[in-house]
Amino acid sequence: MDSNARAAPLASRLSALEQRFREIRARTRALAAPLSAEDCAIQSMPDASPTKWHLAHTTWFFETFILSQHAPQYRAFDPAFKVLFNSYYNGVGDKHPRPERGLITRPDLDAVMAYRDHVETAMDDFLHDAAHAEPVAALIELGLNHEQQHQELILTDLKHMLSRNPLKPAYEKHWPLTSVQARKADWIAFAEGLHEIGHDGAGFAFDNETPRHRVFLPAFELASHPVTHGDFIAFIEDGGYRRPELWLSLGWDAVQARGWEAPLYWEKRDGQWHTFTLRGLMPVDPNAPVCHVSFLEAEAFARWADARLPTEAEWEVAAAGVAREGNFLESAAFHPLALREASPRGVPAQMFGDVWEWTRSDYGPYPGFRPEAGAVGEYNGKFMCGQYVLRGGSCATPASHIRASYRNFFPPDVRWQFSGLRLARDAP
Known part of the structure; x- marks a missing residue:
């Protein structure tokens, strides 16, 4: 098999990974889109995290484990984020206490979204460089599955936060469900x-x-x-x-x-x-x-x-x-x-x-x-x-x-x- 034949499957795999990266990152943004900056900042209990923190932490994962270690030209968006948005990775270094994530009013939501833009641009470049991307493709896939876990957490944490508001506000107002016939369990x-x-x-x-x-x-x-x-x-x-x-x-x-x-x-x-x-x-x-x-x-x-x-x-x-x-x-x-x-x-x-x-x-x-x-x-x-x-x-x-x-x-x-x-x- 010549080098061109070997390169084709690799290019296809990286292209699929790049597409998956973009889709998953876009879905996380879409989940946050209906929310105000105030919605994104609140932490309703120690087990939950603000939406803004989820947006930043999932970005931190790619910056910390992919770009900072495997992209020679990458420069961190803000060195302070290494501590602010670490969750529980003691091997990486210090972390901000989990029960106090709701106290991180700065950086604001705009800065967190700029952080996502910065890392996504760098990841796009990285995924086009097969020599660097292919050896860590499994780690990138881990990061994508990690982000999908946080998509679920955005919704569960947001639900708990909204439930604490006496106005009982809705994340999505339209209720599409209709009653159905009961089905007996066997x-x-x-x-x-x-x-x-x-x-x-x-x-x-x-x-x-x-x-x-x-x-x-x-x-x-x-x-x-x-x-x-x-x-x-x-x-x-x-x-x-x-x-x-x-x-x-x-x-x-x-x-x-x-x-x-x-x-x-x-x-x-x-x-x-x-x-x-x-x-x-x-x-x-x-x-x-x-x-x-x-x-x-x-x-x-x-x-x-x-x-x-x-x-x-x-x-x-x-x-x-x-x-x-x-x-x-x-x-x-x-x-x-x-x-x-x-x-x-x-x-x-x-x-x-x-x-x-x-x-x-x-x-x-x-x-x-x-x-x-x-x-x-x-x-x-x-x-x-x-x-x-x-x-x-x-x-x-x-x-x-x-x-x-x-x-x-x-x-x-x-x-x-x-x-x-x-x-x-x-x-x-």
Whole structure:
């Protein structure tokens, strides 16, 4: 094969990467476009970050790990940004405290957008230089997937911030949803046996999805549909938040200390449950998947329903043959939707999109896991303690970002993510 023939596939791959870079960066800007500068500056709680910080941090990633290390002619936009917009990469150096990101009024939003312009221009030049770009193409792809994670965080953090405003303002005002007929959940049986889980090596994956390995699963059953708002209302009306026998000790402590009576964002008006959405305050749709519940609430509901949460291995085995389709960020609903078409019998519905589904699995390393070398190795491995795995993506997840092996993770009391649940049980 001559040099021209070898160069053609490389040029094609870099061109595709460049196109993906532009599309993902443009989508992040589009998510911020409806917001005022004031909207972009507010941090509503320590777990959340201002939109302006997300815009800057995703830019910081490309500047810090790509341009500053691999583009010889690159000059930093502002050296102070190295500390201001570092998240948790201790190997890079100092960082601004996470709970104080809302205090960064300077640089202003215009300066952050100029920072994005500066880095995007440099990245365009870098991606046209095959000698420099090709060796770090995998790192660039990591940065793009990292930005897609922050696209979801922009929406979840923004929702929490807007919910704190007594005016209950909407991010998008038009509500396109209509009521649908309820669909009863069935149980889908899976035989015992050896299975392989983890990423199969085709395409991008985070390091925590590897290595692929074998697991033995006893026979189990998985609910055909996620738990709905209507299901959760039945739990509430049966005293679910007042019955300590349903709760783990940590969960009951949270119920008592924080006054939980319903999922996050729910409130009763004129005797009917309403929930705050990115389109404002809306009546709860009983047929839509329940969201904004913690692992602790999901676990209590499962016990009330005489079932349990699936393990992540069970979830992945069940999802292996399911089409990766659903209600994702691109639908612009920004809210879980009721199922509008019947799912084929024996195929779990809504496995992807709508809500992240809690599993009963601790977030830990797979057998043989080794984090990446250097600061990027801090991306996942150091968080493998005290958290639980969620699967499947949500209505705020970009469609190209999710796959059956994807492992999300959060502490058990977190509720501001689009997190729901699906029941499992041991085979009879």
